[in-house]
Amino acid sequence: MLTSGVILLSGGLLSPNPGLIFWTAVTFVLVLLILKKLAWGPIISALEERENGIQSAIDRAHNAKDEAESILRKNREMLAKADAEAERIIREGKDFGEKLRAEMSEKAQAEAKKIITSAKEEIEQEKRRALDVLRNEVADLAVMGAEKIIKTSLDADMQKRIVDSMIQDLSSKRN
Amino acid sequence: MKPVNVKEVKAFLKVLALSVPLLMNAGTTAFAATGHAGEAEMHGTPAVIEEAAVAHGEGDAHGAEGEHSDKPGDVIMHHILDSNVYAFEPFGEVHLPKIVVGGYDISITKHVVIMWIAAAIVLLVFASVGGTYRKMTAKNAPKGLANAMEALVDFIRLDVAKSNIGPGFEKFLPYLLTVFFFILLCNLLGLVPYGATPTGNINVTLTLAVFTFFITQTASLKAHGLKGYLAHLTAGTHWSLWIIMIPIEIIGLFTKPFALTVRLFANMTAGHIVILSLIFISFILKSYVVAVAVSVPFSIFIYLLEIFVSFLQAFIFTMLSALFIGLATVHDGHDEHEAGVAHH
Numbered sequence: 253m254l255t256s257g258v259i260l261l262s263g264g265l266l267s268p269n270p271g272l273i274f275w276t277a278v279t280f281v282l283v284l285l286i287l288k289k290l291a292w293g294p295i296i297s298a299l300e301e302r303e304n305g306i307q308s309a310i311d312r313a314h315n316a317k318d319e320a321e322s323i324l325r326k327n328r329e330m331l332a333k334a335d336a337e338a339e340r341i342i343r344e345g346k347d348f349g350e351k352l353r354a355e356m357s358e359k360a361q362a363e364a365k366k367i368i369t370s371a372k373e374e375i376e377q378e379k380r381r382a383l384d385v386l387r388n389e390v391a392d393l394a395v396m397g398a399e400k401i402i403k404t405s406l407d408a409d410m411q412k413r414i415v416d417s418m419i420q421d422l423s424s425k426r427n
Numbered sequence: 428m429k430p431v432n433v434k435e436v437k438a439f440l441k442v443l444a445l446s447v448p449l450l451m452n453a454g455t456t457a458f459a460a461t462g463h464a465g466e467a468e469m470h471g472t473p474a475v476i477e478e479a480a481v482a483h484g485e486g487d488a489h490g491a492e493g494e495h496s497d498k499p500g501d502v503i504m505h506h507i508l509d510s511n512v513y514a515f516e517p518f519g520e521v522h523l524p525k526i527v528v529g530g531y532d533i534s535i536t537k538h539v540v541i542m543w544i545a546a547a548i549v550l551l552v553f554a555s556v557g558g559t560y561r562k563m564t565a566k567n568a569p570k571g572l573a574n575a576m577e578a579l580v581d582f583i584r585l586d587v588a589k590s591n592i593g594p595g596f597e598k599f600l601p602y603l604l605t606v607f608f609f610i611l612l613c614n615l616l617g618l619v620p621y622g623a624t625p626t627g628n629i630n631v632t633l634t635l636a637v638f639t640f641f642i643t644q645t646a647s648l649k650a651h652g653l654k655g656y657l658a659h660l661t662a663g664t665h666w667s668l669w670i671i672m673i674p675i676e677i678i679g680l681f682t683k684p685f686a687l688t689v690r691l692f693a694n695m696t697a698g699h700i701v702i703l704s705l706i707f708i709s710f711i712l713k714s715y716v717v718a719v720a721v722s723v724p725f726s727i728f729i730y731l732l733e734i735f736v737s738f739l740q741a742f743i744f745t746m747l748s749a750l751f752i753g754l755a756t757v758h759d760g761h762d763e764h765e766a767g768v769a770h771h
Binding site: 265266268269270271272273274275276277279280282283284286287288290291292293294295296297298299305 | 504507508509526531532533534535536538539542543546549550553554556557558560561563566576577580581584597600601602604605606609625628629630631633634635638696
């Protein structure tokens with residue numbers, strides 16, 4: 253192993269070789285130029301394009317999310333507003349209905365009362381008229397009875413029969 | 428009845444597994460001792476061991492340059508160093524063309540060939556991946572090879588380039604990506620049979636580090652202007668200290684690429700030397716037991732470690748290049764960052 257170490261230093265390991273330097277330079281520059289045109293351009297532009305695409309997709313997704321959130325918020329607001337509106341309308345309707353009902357019943361009561369009073373008045377009138385008619389009739393009957401009594405003699409039995417028959421007449425007439 | 432039988436068979440196999448290598452080992456030692464008896468007289472006993480080891484090693488690890496290696500060290504060096512011959516032992520060898528232009532030797536060597544293979548693989552893979560991306564819209568998901576490469580590319584893009592350079596990192600991205608995949612492939616090709624590691628050659632790593640150096644300095648000049656660049660060299664100290672600060676800062680400029688050069692080169696070379704040395708231990712000690720118990724398991728372990736190191740070193744080279752570019756373009760927090768880099 254020591255011998256190889258000695259040869260390492262004395263041998264051509266570090267000796268310059270202009271030919272190799274020349275060919276390395278030529279080869280490398282050619283490879284660089286060809287690859288720059290053939291490979292690195294398309295690959296790097298594709299990578300950049302993809303990176304930009306991904307970035308823009310992320311941005312778009314974020315924007316879409318924000319937009320969706322704002323729409324959702326707006327929808328919620330609208331829904332809440334609609335709910336409130338509906339509640340208000342229902343409440344108003346209920347109030348109105350209640351009021352209407354109260355009014356109606358009041359009116360109906362008043363009407364009924366009026367009808368009852370008018371009916372009572374009519375009944376009273378009717379009763380009064382009937383009484384008048386009855387009174388006139390009774391007066392007429394009394395007068396007729398008295399006439400008969402006077403026409404016949406003043407016989408007690410007769411009189412009694414007369415009154416009885418008159419009462420019987422009266423009662424049959426009344427029926 | 429049956430379990431006892433199985434146990435007995437197992438025990439027998441264990442004894443056999445231990446004794447057979449020992450028996451064979453004894454035979455070879457005897458053979459080696461008789462075969463080199465004459466030489467042993469001349470060189471003394473330690474030489475016997477070494478010669479015998481080489482006699483075994485020559486069969487599969489010997490160099491193809493015609494000259495015969497005498498020591499394990501030579502064989503190891505042959506594997507690590509560059510050469511003009513591409514050997515496919517035991518099938519033969521290919522002599523690579525020798526080109527000399529204007530007195531400079533720019534012949535195609537083994538490492539150049541491997542580098543071209545690496546470049547070809549990188550080009551093929553990324554041409555197909557790039558084609559996939561060209562056809563794809565942002566809505567398609569990548570799959571297969573494109574998906575696998577995208578993970579690496581995105582890692583370099585975000586975790587290496589963006590986090591170290593900051594805004595304006597896109598300009599340097601092609602360089603960083605290319606350097607990462609090029610170094611990675613060069614590292615990995617050293618681990619396949621008949622492969623070699625161009626990044627284990629200091630000339631290659633030096634060239635790559637010089638690229639980083641130039642890019643860093645250009646970026647710094649562009650970011651601060653000439654005045655700012657020169658002001659950077661004084662590190663914002665009083666003018667009386669400039670005589671000390673300016674040389675230090677200039678040395679600092681060059682230590683960065685130097686560190687990149689040596690780090691990659693040493694890491695890639697060291698792994699190969701360790702693997703080959705572990706294999707040679709069994710030849711030097713002429714023992715099957717050592718081969719089975721030490722050389723093979725340990726070299727497999729180092730080999731697996733090398734796969735990890737290949738990725739790690741490619742990543743570190745890219746990471747530090749990005750860091751140096753980031754330091755050169757951003758003025759704030761200069762010293763703190765540099766202190767952190769020194770620990771890498």
